Amino acid sequence: MQTALVIEQLLNGLQFGVMLFLMAAGLTLIFGVMGLINLAHGSFYMIGAFACAAVAAATGSFWLGLAASLAAAAALGAIVEVTVIRRLYDRDHLDQVLATFALILILSEATRWLFGDFPLYLNIPAQLSGAIVLPAGVHYPVYRLAIILVGLLVGLGLYLLIAKTRLGMRIRAGESDREMIGALGVDIRSLYTLVFALGAALAGLAGAMVGALQSVQVGMGEPVLILAFVVIVIGGIGSIKGAFVGALLVGVTDTMGRVLLPPLLAAVIGPAQASGIGAALASMSIYIVMALILAFRPRGLFSAQG
Amino acid sequence: MNRETAFNLVLAAVLLAAPVIAFAANEPFYVALATRIAILALAAAGLNLALGFGGLVSFGHAAFFGIGGYVAGIFASHAMYSEPLPFGLPATDQMPVIWLVAALLCALAALPIGAISLRTTGVYFIMITLAFAQMIYYFAISWPAYGGEDGLSIPVRNSFVGLNTANALHFFLICYAVLMAALALTWRIRDSRFGMALQAARQNEVRLAAVGIRPFRIRLTAFVLSAVLTGLAGALFADLNRFASPSMMSWHMSGELIVLVILGGTGRLFGPVAGAILYVLLEYALGGMTERWQLFLGLILLGVVLFARGGVVGLVAGKARYD
Numbered sequence: 001m002q003t004a005l006v007i008e009q010l011l012n013g014l015q016f017g018v019m020l021f022l023m024a025a026g027l028t029l030i031f032g033v034m035g036l037i038n039l040a041h042g043s044f045y046m047i048g049a050f051a052c053a054a055v056a057a058a059t060g061s062f063w064l065g066l067a068a069s070l071a072a073a074a075a076l077g078a079i080v081e082v083t084v085i086r087r088l089y090d091r092d093h094l095d096q097v098l099a100t101f102a103l104i105l106i107l108s109e110a111t112r113w114l115f116g117d118f119p120l121y122l123n124i125p126a127q128l129s130g131a132i133v134l135p136a137g138v139h140y141p142v143y144r145l146a147i148i149l150v151g152l153l154v155g156l157g158l159y160l161l162i163a164k165t166r167l168g169m170r171i172r173a174g175e176s177d178r179e180m181i182g183a184l185g186v187d188i189r190s191l192y193t194l195v196f197a198l199g200a201a202l203a204g205l206a207g208a209m210v211g212a213l214q215s216v217q218v219g220m221g222e223p224v225l226i227l228a229f230v231v232i233v234i235g236g237i238g239s240i241k242g243a244f245v246g247a248l249l250v251g252v253t254d255t256m257g258r259v260l261l262p263p264l265l266a267a268v269i270g271p272a273q274a275s276g277i278g279a280a281l282a283s284m285s286i287y288i289v290m291a292l293i294l295a296f297r298p299r300g301l302f303s304a305q306g
Numbered sequence: 307m308n309r310e311t312a313f314n315l316v317l318a319a320v321l322l323a324a325p326v327i328a329f330a331a332n333e334p335f336y337v338a339l340a341t342r343i344a345i346l347a348l349a350a351a352g353l354n355l356a357l358g359f360g361g362l363v364s365f366g367h368a369a370f371f372g373i374g375g376y377v378a379g380i381f382a383s384h385a386m387y388s389e390p391l392p393f394g395l396p397a398t399d400q401m402p403v404i405w406l407v408a409a410l411l412c413a414l415a416a417l418p419i420g421a422i423s424l425r426t427t428g429v430y431f432i433m434i435t436l437a438f439a440q441m442i443y444y445f446a447i448s449w450p451a452y453g454g455e456d457g458l459s460i461p462v463r464n465s466f467v468g469l470n471t472a473n474a475l476h477f478f479l480i481c482y483a484v485l486m487a488a489l490a491l492t493w494r495i496r497d498s499r500f501g502m503a504l505q506a507a508r509q510n511e512v513r514l515a516a517v518g519i520r521p522f523r524i525r526l527t528a529f530v531l532s533a534v535l536t537g538l539a540g541a542l543f544a545d546l547n548r549f550a551s552p553s554m555m556s557w558h559m560s561g562e563l564i565v566l567v568i569l570g571g572t573g574r575l576f577g578p579v580a581g582a583i584l585y586v587l588l589e590y591a592l593g594g595m596t597e598r599w600q601l602f603l604g605l606i607l608l609g610v611v612l613f614a615r616g617g618v619v620g621l622v623a624g625k626a627r628y629d
Contacts, residue, residue, distance in 0.1 A: 031429065084608065093363060094357070094568065095568075097365065098565060099611040101607070102604040102607035102608040102611065105600045106600075106604035109598050109601035113598055229437075233434065279448040282448075283445075290437050294422065294426060294434050295422050298425045298426040298430060299426075300430075
């Protein structure tokens, strides 16, 4: 196997991981602060992609589309929080699963109603098209590198937001003691709405960026949602650091598994059977990693809740 | 007789009478609809054992539903071409044998899945059961021998001694009988020593441990039993549609099973039956009115969660006694 291919796939894994991080960061924040398990998070990813594609098609500018995706996802997140999610905070996880499952049905069908049954397409902006040559002779698309960069910047920004700002302090306080910070005069309701909208905006951003790499269609958020859940469970629910490590681990494992497992197996058991088994094992690999991690650390790698 | 028992008897009678009348009126479609209700109720009754009585929110029961379905599909296709099964077992299209194999395989799958998942609690349990189901789902769609992503069609429905399974009413009666047997089993379990311990484990794990019963084994047994019932439903479901589809294992199916249980009334004996009747009829009625029926189904579900806790049985018969 050539080094160039391995490097290229590693970067693909990194890009996938960073995109998962954008999803997982919102999920883990929402769970950590509000104790809410939100299945509808994938819908914000989908809305972001649709908003970006629609606005980009209307105005011809990808950047306006990107801004629209952030705005649309954040606004929808705030609306959903105020109308539905707010009533679920003191319910058990079962009710939360069911209510947010219902939200998926509603949001998916409403999107299909608005935009029709056919997928939309989104072009990569001209400034970021083409490939650059990296060391070891690797040609790599600029756009994917840009996604990696955006993801890392968002990660850094979230770290600074949570560790260094007043808002971050309140979020951390909300995580450890909800009643206490309410008693200290912080408006906990709007804090929750803000956190929920922030998480939704991050998901929308991820959807918009990935929308240029694949077709924009209803249901696109669901596979990503499940992977984002795997990520936060591996990382420890409520921990942004855990989400970051988990996302990169899942992204790289999944991508490398698909590339490396079939040839590795072919060397062991012969090519005829290897293609089937290799593909099956590769698509199961991240779930195997997750089961292994949870079997030994039932609360994930970096659990925020001890 | 209290109100819940009366309501249960009414549900059982209606579910039996409706397809018999439909069959007499030469409306096989409605017989198939009732069969679908009975099978989904059986799957949900399985989940109810873990989720309702044990408080184990499994978001991965579709895996067992799918395993059951694939067992029916694989047996049917081998029997069709008279090929022996793996390990040289003779192929057969007899339903009881298929059910036994489906039950055994589901138990074998549920044992390690449950043993690992039960180390975790709360939201981690929900997620790890989901992950195991996804694992099995991806295995099914990337394994080419039995259809892969296309699924596995069943050209001729598997057979049952003395009955003609191609006849809609005969097949319904088989499904109805299995459902009633499963509900009777659930009822016996609920009021047994084991069932008491299981419900105690949901209510207060520490107290249960303090009286000398380890919650882990109780829960694992309930999880395995629950998987077996859902697997049986899967085998029947594949026979009903003459198709074992990987979508039987998708996480949407797991979500739907949870919906059925909650819609009917979590932890109520006939909750799954009430839930399945309501869900399938809603699906059918809304599907007839608008193409966008999922939107309205979502709104109704949301309304149920937010405003009508306790589901249909809770609404009709009041709160459960032990709450």
